Amino acid sequence: MRSISPLTNFCTRGAYMGAIGEYLSSLSLSGLLSRIPAGVSQGLIWALMALGVYITFRILDIADLSVDGTFSTGGAVTVILIIGGMPPALAVLIAFVCGLVAGTVTGLLHTRLGIPAILAGILTQYALYSINLAIMGFKANTAVSADKYSLVVSGRSVNAAIIVSICFVAVIIALLYWFFGTERGMSVRATGCNQQMSKAQGININLNKVIGLALSNGLVALSGSLFAQYSGFADVNSGRGAIVIGLAAVIIGEVIGDAILGKRMNFAFRMIFIAIGAIIYYLIYTLVLWLKMDSNMMKLFTSVIVAICLAVPYLKNARLNSFRRAGKNSQTAVGGKKDA
Amino acid sequence: MLEVINVCKTFDPGTVNEKKALTGVNLKIDEGEFVTVIGGNGAGKSTLLNAVAGVWPVDEGTIKIDGIDVTGIPDYKRAAYIGRVFQDPRAGTASALGIDENLALAGRRGHSRRLVWGISAKQRAEYKERLSDLNLGLEDRITTKMGVLSGGQRQAVTLLMATLQKPKLLLLDEHTAALDPKTAATVLETTEKIVNRDHITTLMITHNMHDAIVHGNRLIMMNNGNIILDISGEDKKKLTVKDLLNEFEKASGEEFANDKAILS
Numbered sequence A: 001m002r003s004i005s006p007l008t009n010f011c012t013r014g015a016y017m018g019a020i021g022e023y024l025s026s027l028s029l030s031g032l033l034s035r036i037p038a039g040v041s042q043g044l045i046w047a048l049m050a051l052g053v054y055i056t057f058r059i060l061d062i063a064d065l066s067v068d069g070t071f072s073t074g075g076a077v078t079v080i081l082i083i084g085g086m087p088p089a090l091a092v093l094i095a096f097v098c099g100l101v102a103g104t105v106t107g108l109l110h111t112r113l114g115i116p117a118i119l120a121g122i123l124t125q126y127a128l129y130s131i132n133l134a135i136m137g138f139k140a141n142t143a144v145s146a147d148k149y150s151l152v153v154s155g156r157s158v159n160a161a162i163i164v165s166i167c168f169v170a171v172i173i174a175l176l177y178w179f180f181g182t183e184r185g186m187s188v189r190a191t192g193c194n195q196q197m198s199k200a201q202g203i204n205i206n207l208n209k210v211i212g213l214a215l216s217n218g219l220v221a222l223s224g225s226l227f228a229q230y231s232g233f234a235d236v237n238s239g240r241g242a243i244v245i246g247l248a249a250v251i252i253g254e255v256i257g258d259a260i261l262g263k264r265m266n267f268a269f270r271m272i273f274i275a276i277g278a279i280i281y282y283l284i285y286t287l288v289l290w291l292k293m294d295s296n297m298m299k300l301f302t303s304v305i306v307a308i309c310l311a312v313p314y315l316k317n318a319r320l321n322s323f324r325r326a327g328k329n330s331q332t333a334v335g336g337k338k339d340a
Numbered sequence B: 001m002l003e004v005i006n007v008c009k010t011f012d013p014g015t016v017n018e019k020k021a022l023t024g025v026n027l028k029i030d031e032g033e034f035v036t037v038i039g040g041n042g043a044g045k046s047t048l049l050n051a052v053a054g055v056w057p058v059d060e061g062t063i064k065i066d067g068i069d070v071t072g073i074p075d076y077k078r079a080a081y082i083g084r085v086f087q088d089p090r091a092g093t094a095s096a097l098g099i100d101e102n103l104a105l106a107g108r109r110g111h112s113r114r115l116v117w118g119i120s121a122k123q124r125a126e127y128k129e130r131l132s133d134l135n136l137g138l139e140d141r142i143t144t145k146m147g148v149l150s151g152g153q154r155q156a157v158t159l160l161m162a163t164l165q166k167p168k169l170l171l172l173d174e175h176t177a178a179l180d181p182k183t184a185a186t187v188l189e190t191t192e193k194i195v196n197r198d199h200i201t202t203l204m205i206t207h208n209m210h211d212a213i214v215h216g217n218r219l220i221m222m223n224n225g226n227i228i229l230d231i232s233g234e235d236k237k238k239l240t241v242k243d244l245l246n247e248f249e250k251a252s253g254e255e256f257a258n259d260k261a262i263l264s
């Protein structure tokens, strides 16, 4: 005879197992596989944003928060222009230029008005929210249909979107590789690395910071432009967290690149791996959705990952160079003397 | 070549930290002169060099380089005339860039930064030749990142960068002070070699009185934001450290406040 309590226990456990089973059976592997191409193409579009973030965060050593605004600007400008009758390719170009302008504003706030870079970025981002809404006639989102317009990329034809976005990423990486190897580009890298040295070598560091910020925001707006076309609408909130996602892509790319190439890592490979990092990030995002987790949790998840990755180099150094370690060394040294 | 006329600089004026760092300095340096600068801690030596380089605007006075009034020109534009090496070996180069890239950056000092490829094969060959003059073996690894070089190697490359295009004026601020004695001697020797070869007008701050006497053809001593001693020609050649200490006490009425200078 069984007593009652284990029975109820068994029952609840059964229900629990049943729920898991139901959950697992509701996930279809083919569903995941079928989502991969879309994930790749969106990842490639985000790669342009990640390259923009790389320019400010790694090359200029500035955390630029304007990108959250410029990503939406890129989308809003593009959609409104296309609806207004402009050829989509030209709209993409104008979105890029709008990004350049937004980045220039952040740069001037920082270099001309002495506002700390991080705050200058926040101010631009905040102002852009109003501007983006105004661009879209004070509606939070605006649709652009692939049926009516021949968009540059569209989620309706994923394979074509992958090819087009690969071309964009390849051309941008080639152009960035060229630019940062020119006299001007080299001086931008020097500016981000050592300002005192740069000035001593006659480099106008304020100009270079503006150039870097403009270029970065231009790329982010370009990314936002393609993203809006891909999804079929522009949304004023689409850029939220762009900086964190961009950083995540940069970090994922660098970790993988360093693991594979080690010392052979050069600037071109670095950018390629950042693009791969963006794709991987988007595939993780796809996986999270497939697992039926709430996609809103993705922001928490991303922040934790980025925080850990940024903290690791610091903690590594701190471990080698800590008071606790010094204290331990001192005690063992004293102990050693006593023994002798 | 360099004229400093009645230059004054006060830091943090009107606060409790107010510091009159330069009090009407006058100095005229002829083309080709190699001037060593000594003085106690806080005498204003670095401040004088920074004023000449244009790190910040001076409060009063005029600075002319080769007859051009540069008083109103910021540092990055004055850099067209000036080569600099700092005390901190990390200060003078971009550690994330290669040796060749650092040299290429220096190669465009005073020129516009164009949208053309930064280093040509011809330039790379020239850099190799210049680097081999340093006898550090750096010519065989010119794409190495600056950040992995030792302090002495970095100072030597910084010196090369400062003189890659002959500057009208070379400013050296205790550029060997952070190095171990042997490396310091090598870098100083290289300095002497380059300055003499190219006849570069030079101002070199040193904390070492012996070095100040041995090197260069003119010596100035600073105290309390002004020049209190200026010796050149035959007089300088006959100088001893003891003379300098006596002169310092006579001119300032104080004892020389830099043990490092006396002991080394």
Ligand SMILES: Nc1ncnc2c1ncn2[C@@H]1O[C@H](COP(=O)(O)OP(=O)(O)O)[C@@H](O)[C@H]1O
Pocket (backbone or CB within 6 Å): B011, B012, B019, B020, B021, B039, B040, B041, B042, B043, B044, B045, B046, B047, B048
């Ligand atoms: N940027 C600055 N801000 C405030 N005070 C400064 C600054 N630079 C130098 N000083 C002060 O000016 C005086 C002269 O300094 P400095 O020229 O560096 O002396 P030294 O002869 O040792 O090179 C010192 O009292 C120093 O504290």
Ligand SMILES: [Mg+2]
Pocket (backbone or CB within 6 Å): B045, B046, B047
């Ligand atoms: Mg000093």
